[in-house]
Amino acid sequence: MKKIFFASIIAFTSTIINAQYSNMTMPQALYGTTFNLNIHESTKQLVTGNQTITGSINNETFWGPTLFINKGDLVHMNVTNNLNESTTVHWHGMHLPAVMDGGPHQVIPAGTLWQPYWTVMNQAATLWYHPHLHTTTQAQMTKGIGGFIIVKDPAETALTLPRTYGVDDIVLALTSRSYNTTTNTFVSPPTSARVYGDYMLSNGTPNAQYTLPKQFVRMRILNAEIERGYNLGFSDNRTFYVIGTDGGLLGAPVAVTRLPIHVGERYEIMVNLGNDVVGSSIDLKAYNSGQSQSFPGGEPGTTGVFGSLLNNIDFPVLHINVGATTTSTTPITALPSSLISNTYWTASDATVNRTVSITNGTPGPASVPFNFDNVSYAEATINKTVNLNAIEKWNIANTNPAVFGHSFHLHDIEFKIVSRNTGTAAAYESGWKDTFFISKNETVSFVGKFDDFADSDVTHPYMYHCHFGGHEDGGMMGQFIVTGTMGINENESNTSFSLYPNPSSNLLYVNLKDANTEIYYVTISTITGRVVMMLPQPEWQNGIDISSLESGVYTFQMMDKQTKSLTTRKFIKK
Numbered sequence: 001m002k003k004i005f006f007a008s009i010i011a012f013t014s015t016i017i018n019a020q021y022s023n024m025t026m027p028q029a030l031y032g033t034t035f036n037l038n039i040h041e042s043t044k045q046l047v048t049g050n051q052t053i054t055g056s057i058n059n060e061t062f063w064g065p066t067l068f069i070n071k072g073d074l075v076h077m078n079v080t081n082n083l084n085e086s087t088t089v090h091w092h093g094m095h096l097p098a099v100m101d102g103g104p105h106q107v108i109p110a111g112t113l114w115q116p117y118w119t120v121m122n123q124a125a126t127l128w129y130h131p132h133l134h135t136t137t138q139a140q141m142t143k144g145i146g147g148f149i150i151v152k153d154p155a156e157t158a159l160t161l162p163r164t165y166g167v168d169d170i171v172l173a174l175t176s177r178s179y180n181t182t183t184n185t186f187v188s189p190p191t192s193a194r195v196y197g198d199y200m201l202s203n204g205t206p207n208a209q210y211t212l213p214k215q216f217v218r219m220r221i222l223n224a225e226i227e228r229g230y231n232l233g234f235s236d237n238r239t240f241y242v243i244g245t246d247g248g249l250l251g252a253p254v255a256v257t258r259l260p261i262h263v264g265e266r267y268e269i270m271v272n273l274g275n276d277v278v279g280s281s282i283d284l285k286a287y288n289s290g291q292s293q294s295f296p297g298g299e300p301g302t303t304g305v306f307g308s309l310l311n312n313i314d315f316p317v318l319h320i321n322v323g324a325t326t327t328s329t330t331p332i333t334a335l336p337s338s339l340i341s342n343t344y345w346t347a348s349d350a351t352v353n354r355t356v357s358i359t360n361g362t363p364g365p366a367s368v369p370f371n372f373d374n375v376s377y378a379e380a381t382i383n384k385t386v387n388l389n390a391i392e393k394w395n396i397a398n399t400n401p402a403v404f405g406h407s408f409h410l411h412d413i414e415f416k417i418v419s420r421n422t423g424t425a426a427a428y429e430s431g432w433k434d435t436f437f438i439s440k441n442e443t444v445s446f447v448g449k450f451d452d453f454a455d456s457d458v459t460h461p462y463m464y465h466c467h468f469g470g471h472e473d474g475g476m477m478g479q480f481i482v483t484g485t486m487g488i489n490e491n492e493s494n495t496s497f498s499l500y501p502n503p504s505s506n507l508l509y510v511n512l513k514d515a516n517t518e519i520y521y522v523t524i525s526t527i528t529g530r531v532v533m534m535l536p537q538p539e540w541q542n543g544i545d546i547s548s549l550e551s552g553v554y555t556f557q558m559m560d561k562q563t564k565s566l567t568t569r570k571f572i573k574k
Helices: 002-019 137-143 469-473
Strands: 029-031 034-044 052-057 066-070 074-081 090-092 117-119 125-130 147-152 169-177 199-202 208-213 216-223 230-234 240-245 248-256 259-261 266-272 281-287 314-323 352-359 384-387 390-398 406-410 416-420 435-438 442-450 462-466 477-483 497-500 507-512 519-526 531-536 552-560 566-573
Touching: 052 137, 125 216, 125 266, 137 469, 147 169, 147 216, 169 314, 199 208, 199 314, 259 266, 352 384, 384 390, 390 406, 435 442, 462 469, 497 566
Parallel strands: 029 066, 034 074, 066 147, 169 216, 208 314, 352 390, 384 477
Antiparallel strands: 034 052, 074 117, 090 125, 125 147, 169 199, 216 266, 230 259, 230 281, 240 248, 240 266, 281 314, 390 442, 406 435, 406 462, 416 442, 462 477, 497 507, 519 531, 519 552, 552 566
């Protein structure tokens, strides 16, 4: 009788403990070469009371689906903006033409379909996508708009690694939010200047728990914060292994007990649950107490612009329940001793040496927001011009004045960190990177090659910027273009064209008067001027699909690649 009583008490206690957690959402996985992404508002129950208005993609209610793509594939993205405001979608970490990059220049108006496409050149890696519209990035990110991209390739596939999505291979987007106590709406610009959230969200789930099998598991972790950093580790201080950085797998696993991850960074880790008891649990935690104030979220206060209930404390980010070893797939029970072979650029390979200084941001009524080289972002300003195939060393200096740490991100390429003046770069960040944290009084140097894509069009440059939402929106961004030989006499280009059949129902064909003309951009608008389709460098030879348009009269505006001139024709959609 006593055994039954105590068993009942244990079961009841377990139920009470588990009741404090919510099962973490694993975003829907999408596979293929064509992806339809519908950005819209939704609602989600995040705190007691009213549901919170969120931003979402497709059927998700916070965050978006995980896109699985293969190196070498030609992928097409059909991005429809059903928000009530403009947005953009940046493919963070992806090596692709600038006109497809989704920076602040590729604005998608409300109600518009944007159709970028590219051949995947990245190696296997964990990338992500998110809004990048100047001055509204923080607000749209706060709503939860974004998602993962997982690139696959033969080298990664040949390794004995966990890769059953949602079972032993999971994505984990870490962020935090604060709420208006009356309406449960997110606290974000323009109603508030607070930069840190008070409550943890993992994949958009508060107090998240997830069951992982008793074996080696793989976690693809993204810091999707507005500003906070995380110093990750497990509650029993166990060793785990970093196997990948922003741009792909390392040469060999790196053993750690703590892993700092800052805004925009991704790390792939493996952790061994094979020695744990089925039914037991462990927490993945942020060990954020005792950090310097250069560490975002290390501030001691709980109120004010830099205040948060999570500041300067240790807190769980995911409660992990240990489940049974997998039977449907072969469980991974050993850690590979080696991964892939990477050949990195070195400082001696660089033929160009640039220094970018982090400036301003000093407090006071006359304060200038943080910027680079004393110049704030301006859409018409190109800050750097890079030659195609150049190997460059960039030195990012946070020394004048050094009042805060930052998360630096470069579009277009992956690079290799070659030095930190505060000490040797950590082994866990020794792989390909596109984002890194730079502390106060620190200079970080990296080397990368700007290959494959050249475009002298100043209306579609690449970006470099701080990935803190407020700093980015405040103008801490620069622009660069990659230039190469055009190879065509611009003076001989004839941009005249006609459209057929006109009227048309599903496919619209373009007849160019000059075979040398290259179509750079097509914008289709209603007769009243509302943009409905945006097609960067469209694959027009087989017809342009207009089946999504309603019947009516439309304007077809073509920009040619050589002269960037605009030519317009009208057509009728039957």
